[in-house]
Amino acid sequence: MSADYRQVIYSNPFVRARAKVGTVMFDVVLSLLPILVFAYLAAGTRALQILGVSVIAALVSEFVFSWFFLRKTNSLKDGSALVTALLLACTLSPLTPWYVVAFGASMAVLFGKILWGGLGRNLFNPALVGREMMTVFFPAVMSSGTLWAFQDYVQVEDIRFFRAIGESTSGEYWDSLLFKTTGAIGEYSILFIVLGGLFLLLRKRISWHIPFGVFVVFFLFLRLLDISPEHYSIAGLLFGTIFMATDMPSSPSTSSGKLYYGLVLGAVAAILVWQQVRFEYMSYAILIMNGFSREISSVFKPVVWGEKSDWKKITGQALLLTLAIATITLAVLQLHNLKAIPYAVYVYIIYTIIKFKFPIKNSLIKKQSV
Template sequence: MSQQKLTVSLSPHTSGKDSVHRVMIDVVIALLPALAMSFYIFGFGAFRVTLLAVFSCVLFEYLIQKFMLKVKPTINDGSAVVTGMLLAFNLPSNLPWWMVIVGSLVAIGIAKMSFGGLGNNPFNPALVGRVFLFISFPVAMTSWPKPIVTRMSLVDAVTGATPLAIVKEGFKNNVAVTELMTKLPSYLDLFIGKVGGSLGEISAAALILGGMYLLYRKVISWHIPIAMLLTVFVFSGILWRVSPDKYIDPLFQILTGGIFLGAIFMATDMVTSPMTPKGMIIFGCGIGLITVVIRVFGAYPEGVSFAILIMNAFVPLIDKFCKPSKYGLVKNG
């Protein structure tokens, strides 16, 4: 018998290097290109909103855990930082500071902590925060600063509509598609992100870059983004083919609004998405479908956040019915 006491536990006696902390850091890293892009487009405003959202999310999580729930605060896992960043990405860069804080409180306090904290929330906290703000303060949430021209000014920024809002307005007033197109930014601008909008959603290119990193690190799998993008493309494509005068073309649908941010970062949120590839594809398709329905037939110009939240509610059901194929079950009959 050696003098030291041996440790006994069940196997496995080794574990992978990945941790929750590491996963969160990966998401933050993946968000950086889009963040840099929004700094470039919106300047100081973007910086202000992001910092405020991250700081208040972390602070609220700490305060709630420490003083209301009386548990050990878990802000070290980094999930609050990610929530804060994602919330900021869904806000216009000229949003008043107190609205950002209210949004963070809703995201952390209502959407996350009241369900039991990390891992137990059925809905994406950042999106709940955004939708709450969107419904409560529609004007502030939809007056977007114009890209680039406004980046140096802090107050009274020049605001303008997003491409999607232009389209929605145009269709409402029976403006022909060809005429609308002249008002809209080019596809290249849309892809790079020289357009108005929420601070993180504008640049498809930067978001795809981040998405590639997440795929490489295996934080997300391809199923949800691809299923969602394809559904949006195919569904709006069919509508466009049926009557090109009434509907905008699918490429425009994909490149505008929060489609890429939603597909790569919001819908793939681990906690609120299904567990199996089959389920992920159904989930992605559902989001794509609802998004297009809201955009084309609904009252709002944009529907990604609503679509994701609606599909979030279906996740338990999807998980129940989309089981992985079990070894040995097929052959057994």
């Protein structure tokens, strides 16, 4: 007699839907279009150049690397490279040099997706992987204060939409939410970032759990820690939460897991801001939580029908998970303060190359009985 044992590794997303990947990506692009219009108003052709370079570099890299490493020639059809390129561009200054943008978009595709095995297998958000590599390999460029001095390129200085139809005081506030001319390419309209999120929510491309958890805990920590609004960007927080943190492959797949993920993500982001991490707090927070997304899905997995949840066991596992996340957050803070984040990126690069070259196969383990 003989028996076969198969090791099965489950990875997200678990949900099966009739909507094709291309349709989902198209909805994300639609939700970004109004934001990109405001990017042109705020930064003119410079914003369009950044977007164009990012898209071209990502599409070319997707085709070349997918063919070379995965032997696939049709991966452009799913639209994921386009979405990655747009999201990456939205985190950048409109004055970012074109070669740095092209490098970031290529690295986002290669080290954020291809070397993980392709679409849906990546552990980390590809756009944020590309952005961190830009910061590591072009530190002088990415840390330069002149990178954000783009007022000479602004097409429209001010929009007086709400002030034209209401009281000047409240109208001025709402106009500031509609349009402003500071920040990264994706941060010029808080109102349309929120509307884009609502569109994705209505289309069921994202769920409410992660954004809700992030905003509740982040703003609670702001009050408790007395953090000044000067130390963070509402638009950046919104954009990162809605469009980055909810990325399906790199976030938990269960509703309870997503809520936990959002709550802890909000706490991590707030602590990083509190500890004087000025520009990278959302990138660090999301990437830290990405690294635990599969463990979170495992801890908060649905119970088998007819069985009861073991809340004592789940609570214990969640506490251990929270402790592990806190430890990694402190480690990242220490690396940031020591300016040693590049070494973590180098380790990540080596890890992804080794993982791709020598994959852990779910091979069939055969045992012969006596």
